[in-house]
Every structure is written in structure tokens, then in C-alpha cells.
Amino acid sequence: MDPRANAPSSIVEWTEAEKYQNSFLIDEEDDTLEFILKNSISHGLPSHMPVSAGEGKFLNLLIKCLGVKRVLEVGTLGGYSAIWMARAIPEDGKLVTLELNETYAQVAKENIVQAGLGDKCQIIVGPAHETMTNLQPEIPFDMVFIDADKKSYPKYFREAKRLVKKGGVIIVDNVIRYGNVHDESVNDENTVGIRKLLAELKEDSSKGEIEATTIPTVGEKGFDGFLYAIRK
Numbered sequence: 001m002d003p004r005a006n007a008p009s010s011i012v013e014w015t016e017a018e019k020y021q022n023s024f025l026i027d028e029e030d031d032t033l034e035f036i037l038k039n040s041i042s043h044g045l046p047s048h049m050p051v052s053a054g055e056g057k058f059l060n061l062l063i064k065c066l067g068v069k070r071v072l073e074v075g076t077l078g079g080y081s082a083i084w085m086a087r088a089i090p091e092d093g094k095l096v097t098l099e100l101n102e103t104y105a106q107v108a109k110e111n112i113v114q115a116g117l118g119d120k121c122q123i124i125v126g127p128a129h130e131t132m133t134n135l136q137p138e139i140p141f142d143m144v145f146i147d148a149d150k151k152s153y154p155k156y157f158r159e160a161k162r163l164v165k166k167g168g169v170i171i172v173d174n175v176i177r178y179g180n181v182h183d184e185s186v187n188d189e190n191t192v193g194i195r196k197l198l199a200e201l202k203e204d205s206s207k208g209e210i211e212a213t214t215i216p217t218v219g220e221k222g223f224d225g226f227l228y229a230i231r232k
């Protein structure tokens with residue numbers, strides 16, 4: 001076996017690896033995304049929360065390969081992931097994104113317009129669970145991306161199941177949280193929220209309603225994971 005196979009590694013190394021990969025695969029002179037990240041920081045939005053460029057592009061590619069037209073996002077922040085996703089959505093598609101914080105929503109709107117995606121995206125300001133409960137879309141969503149307060153993940157996921165079409169995809173960010181989720185001595189409400197979601201997913205899958213898997217990730221955002229679920 002390669003001597004490095006079982007060696008400990010660190011966020012420094014993960015970040016280097018990610019940067020190296022991105023230098024071949026992701027446009028590093030994307031002025032729009034650069035503007036958006038800077039604009040978000042200058043308005044005081046947290047910089048450690050948006051998805052990484054690689055994750056944004058992964059969502060973008062998924063939308064293209066699955067032929068997704070309608071996306072629901074829970075947690076807009078500054079619109080970074082929304083922009084990656086909306087770029088892949090065809091002209092007759094739509095992204096609806098939910099944000100609690102009015103300042104974040106205002107910055108996201110500015111960013112989305114700057115990206116030329118204002119017509120494809122709708123931001124709904126308010127508590128996401130309430131908004132989701134009130135949504136009665138004529139056509140269900142093809143994909144839901146959940147990336148908001150982790151304590152509410154179980155209830156977001158329950159609504160996402162209702163709002164996504166059969167065969168549709170629900171993706172959930174941050175399901176490992178630096179290893180906190182599987183360390184049962186950690187019991188903050190966000191970590192507990194993700195644990196509850198996993199327990200509910202186990203039940204959903206035993207009832208044949210959901211099939212899901214987690215892809216653990218390491219990189220500039222630390223040790224975390226993307227959960228990928230399909231509604232059956």
C-alpha cells in the first residue's frame with residue numbers, strides 16, 4: 001500500500017489538494033463569482049459558510065446531467081450556491097431560494113442580478129420551514145438543496161420530501177460537521193439536528209421512501225459531507 005494511505009492529513013494538505021485540482025478544472029478568472037464573494041464579505045456575511053467552488057460546480061454538473069429545471073434551495077446566504085446552480089438551469093427553469101436574514105437576502109439579490117440570473121431566481125425572505133409549509137407548487141421541484149440552520153434539518157427534509165418529485169434529488173450540506181455528528185459527546189442543537197435527520201432517513205429508507213448516501217468531503221472547508229438522497 002502507498003505509505004501515505006493511512007497517514008494522518010490536515011486541513012493544510014486538503015486545501016492544497018483542492019486548490020491543485022481546481023486549477024485544472026474550475027475557471028479561476030470567474031469575475032462574477034469573485035465579485036459575489038467580495039461583495040458578500042464587504043456586507044459582513046460569513047465567509048466560511050458558502051459551499052466551496054468544487055461543491056458549487058458539482059451541483060451545477062448534477063443539474064445538467066439530471067436535466068433539472070426546478071430547484072428549491074433552503075438557505076441562500078449571499079447567493080453563491082444559487083448562482084452555481086442557476087447557471088446550469090435551462091431558460092424555462094427556475095430556482096427558488098429561501099433566506100431568513102433580510103440583509104443576506106438583499107446582498108444575494110444584488111449578487112444574483114450582477115450574475116445576470118435575476119429572471120431565473122426567486123428569493124423568499126422568512127423562516128424557511130414556514131415558507132416551505134406554505135409552498136404548494138403546481139409542478140414539484142426536481143431538486144432540493146438544504147444548507148441552512150442545521151437544527152431544523154429534520155423538518156426541512158420532511159417538507160423537501162413533499163415538495164420534490166418522485167425520483168427527485170435532495171442534497172444536504174454539512175452532515176459530518178468536522179466529525180461532531182458521529183461523536184456523541186457533542187450535543188449542540190445543530191449537531192443533534194443532523195443526527196435526528198440521519199435517524200429519520202434510516203426510517204424513510206426502511207419504508208422504501210428514500211435512498212441516500214453521504215459523500216464525506218475534505219478541503220478548505222474542513223472535514224464535512226454532502227448527503228445525496230432520492231425520493232422513491
Ligand code: DHB
Pocket residue numbers: 048049050051147148173174
Ligand atoms: C456553517 C454552515 C454551513 O452551511 C457551512 O457549509 C459551514 C459552516 C456554520 O454554521 O458554521
Ligand code: MG
Pocket residue numbers: 049050051147148173174
Ligand atoms: Mg453549508
